[in-house]
Amino acid sequence: MLIEILQQTINGLAIGGVYVLIALGLTTVFGILGIAHFAHGSISMFGGYLTYFLMTGYGLPLIAAIPIALAAGVLLGALVEMLAYRPVRHANHINAFIVALGLTMMVEGINLQFFGHEQIVIPTTLSRVFDIKGVTVPELRLYVILSAILLVAAMMIFVEKTKTGQAIRAVAENRDAAILMGVNVTTIPLIVFGISTALGVAAGIMVGALFAIAPGIGEGLVVKGFAVLILGGLGSFPGAILGGTVLGITESIAAGFISSAYKDVIAFAVMIIVLLVRPQGLLGRAP
Amino acid sequence: MNRPLTTLVWLLAFTALAMLPQVLSVKYYLHLSILALIWVIVAQGQNLIQGFTGYVSIVQAGFMGIGAYGSTLIGIHFGWPIWATIAAAPLITALFALLTGYPSLRVKGHYFAIVTMAFNLIIVIVLVNFRELTRGEAGISNIPKPWDGDRDAYFYLALTLAAAMTLLAALIARSRVGEILRAIRQNEDLVGAIGIAAWKYKLFAFVISAMYAGLAGALYAHFQGFINPEIFGVAQSLDAILAVILGGTGTIAGPVIGAFLVVFLPELLRFADSFRLILYGLILVLATIFMPIGIVGVAKTVLARLHRPGARHDG
Numbered sequence: 001m002l003i004e005i006l007q008q009t010i011n012g013l014a015i016g017g018v019y020v021l022i023a024l025g026l027t028t029v030f031g032i033l034g035i036a037h038f039a040h041g042s043i044s045m046f047g048g049y050l051t052y053f054l055m056t057g058y059g060l061p062l063i064a065a066i067p068i069a070l071a072a073g074v075l076l077g078a079l080v081e082m083l084a085y086r087p088v089r090h091a092n093h094i095n096a097f098i099v100a101l102g103l104t105m106m107v108e109g110i111n112l113q114f115f116g117h118e119q120i121v122i123p124t125t126l127s128r129v130f131d132i133k134g135v136t137v138p139e140l141r142l143y144v145i146l147s148a149i150l151l152v153a154a155m156m157i158f159v160e161k162t163k164t165g166q167a168i169r170a171v172a173e174n175r176d177a178a179i180l181m182g183v184n185v186t187t188i189p190l191i192v193f194g195i196s197t198a199l200g201v202a203a204g205i206m207v208g209a210l211f212a213i214a215p216g217i218g219e220g221l222v223v224k225g226f227a228v229l230i231l232g233g234l235g236s237f238p239g240a241i242l243g244g245t246v247l248g249i250t251e252s253i254a255a256g257f258i259s260s261a262y263k264d265v266i267a268f269a270v271m272i273i274v275l276l277v278r279p280q281g282l283l284g285r286a287p
Numbered sequence: 288m289n290r291p292l293t294t295l296v297w298l299l300a301f302t303a304l305a306m307l308p309q310v311l312s313v314k315y316y317l318h319l320s321i322l323a324l325i326w327v328i329v330a331q332g333q334n335l336i337q338g339f340t341g342y343v344s345i346v347q348a349g350f351m352g353i354g355a356y357g358s359t360l361i362g363i364h365f366g367w368p369i370w371a372t373i374a375a376a377p378l379i380t381a382l383f384a385l386l387t388g389y390p391s392l393r394v395k396g397h398y399f400a401i402v403t404m405a406f407n408l409i410i411v412i413v414l415v416n417f418r419e420l421t422r423g424e425a426g427i428s429n430i431p432k433p434w435d436g437d438r439d440a441y442f443y444l445a446l447t448l449a450a451a452m453t454l455l456a457a458l459i460a461r462s463r464v465g466e467i468l469r470a471i472r473q474n475e476d477l478v479g480a481i482g483i484a485a486w487k488y489k490l491f492a493f494v495i496s497a498m499y500a501g502l503a504g505a506l507y508a509h510f511q512g513f514i515n516p517e518i519f520g521v522a523q524s525l526d527a528i529l530a531v532i533l534g535g536t537g538t539i540a541g542p543v544i545g546a547f548l549v550v551f552l553p554e555l556l557r558f559a560d561s562f563r564l565i566l567y568g569l570i571l572v573l574a575t576i577f578m579p580i581g582i583v584g585v586a587k588t589v590l591a592r593l594h595r596p597g598a599r600h601d602g
Contacts, residue, residue: 030397036397036400036401084572084576087576088575088576088579091579092579093396093397094337094341094343095575095576095579097343097397097400098343098528098532098571098575099571099572099575099576101525101528101529101571102568102569102570102571102572102575103568103572104568105525105564105565105567105568105571106564106565106568106569106572107568108564108568109562109563109564109565109566109567109568110565112564113562113565219521220408223401223404223405223408226397226398226401227401227405230394230398230401230402234398261412261415261416262412262416264408264409264412265409265412265413268405268406268408268409271402271405272390272402272405275390275393275394275402276390276393279393279394
């Protein structure tokens with residue numbers, strides 16, 4: 001029993017890491033621009049597809065394909081901000097959300113057009129399996145967890161310690177005051193979208209290596225990402241990290257002990273219960 | 288436009304639609320027109336919560352599914368006549384909407400959208416996995432059709448119900464409740480501050496919009512004769528949102544025009560084949576950026592200008 005719980009926790013940490021990366025991108029975008037960037041999941045999956053394509057189409061090794069996909073993510077994120085969201089910045093927030101829905105359709109369409117209907121798995125050579133006192137830990141899962149921790153730490157350091165990070169926090173805190181202090185509010189959203197999308201692409205690659213990428217996966221993932229935000233609390237970095245981990249582990253344990261078909265239902269039920277008891281989220285500030 | 292002129296336009300539109308079965312020689316277009324009329328009901332419901340109240344709900348197709356499966360399953364297990372099951376569908380959907388609306392409406396804006404979408408996903412997951420009841424992904428076929436599947440008769444049924452539901456939406460919009468819903472959209476805190484329990488009105492709008500969807504779902508099931516979970520997914524809920532936006536948010540004519548667009552536009556884009564989804568998304572993005580008031584909004588602006596010659600043209 002205990003071993004089974006530990007086993008599912010390890011599994012949950014890997015998928016939880018993916019959720020945290022998706023949620024960090026979403027929460028940063030939300031904090032700066034107040035946009036629910038719904039296309040985030042599909043764009044992340046585009047990154048996963050691209051990695052697969054670079055490896056199988058051009059014969060690049062995984063280690064070379066990843067940086068290219070991440071760079072493509074930065075570029076794509078900046079483009080999306082500039083072409084799609086900037087024109088509706090001053091309109092009603094509903095408009096930005098509808099633009100996000102339209103973008104999702106477009107990106108899903110592009111994914112289908114270029115990468116097809118078949119599900120793909122990003123091939124890796126990490127096939128060893130460690131056995132720690134009865135708990136099996138696949139090497140790949142371990143690397144996914146470690147890279148997620150590394151990326152989250154890098155993001156935290158960037159936002160907390162660098163000047164650009166300070167500017168991002170300033171815009172999130174008070175846009176008008178940030179403008180008065182000489183923060184360039186045109187480039188900040190570009191940077192935020194670039195970084196967020198790169199984090200999403202990293203998550204997309206992880207999903208592609210751990211499970212598989214197929215049409216519709218991105219949409220499911222972005223809904224989970226928002227569930228994490230609701231769980232953790234709006235705009236809260238620690239909230240996103242805690243929420244993602246909790247959601248990942250809850251889902252794994254639910255899949256292991258209750259029903260794998262209904263694991264998503266259980267994950268959403270947790271989200272709805274948190275909403276009822278604590279509408280501001282686990283680590284969110286009271287309104 | 289003034290009141291008599293508006294009424295005249297509505298009557299003309301209704302008459303034109305009523306003549307469609309005589310005019311349309313291609314039966315496939317009649318089929319699409321029936322679907323469009325069913326979607327008018329869905330879109331009118333979506334408009335009540337999205338357009339008037341300002342809460343973007345992404346569960347309309349899920350509620351259609353509850354209406355469709357509800358009507359079908361009651362017919363199979365209890366042997367009720369079709370009319371009784373169709374009438375029961377909105378009531379079953381209302382029950383689900385009460386249960387889901389209460390937690391969803393505790394949050395605002397984007398959060399509300401995401402929570403309702405989670406409910407849509409849950410509905411689909413249950414429809415897929417609760418095989419004993421729903422027969423899973425394979426779906427239920429041979430659902431009884433009224434009038435032995437006579438398409439013309441079904442067209443008039445759909446037309447009558449779509450017109451009645453549009454009229455009901457107009458009455459709600461014009462009533463005191465409608466005023467409060469619009470006030471909630473503009474400033475919810477203010478509504479609370481003058482002593483109105485906004486949550487009751489929001490829940491009312493949510494439940495009514497779900498009943499619209501439930502009715503439309505039942506009509507869909509007994510028209511097509513076949514349902515499966517895929518038809519009631521998030522993508523179809525997005526279509527309902529699209530219908531409201533394209534037609535004109537918060538207007539009565541908007542959802543009617545929008546519903547016909549979302550049913551016929553993908554057919555017209557058929558030439559684009561696999562680029563269809565990309566094109567469809569692009570139209571949505573461009574329409575929101577350049578025409579956020581929808582077709583009806585644009586038409587109203589144009590008419591207002593024509594009525595006031597010499598009014599400023601700089602726009």
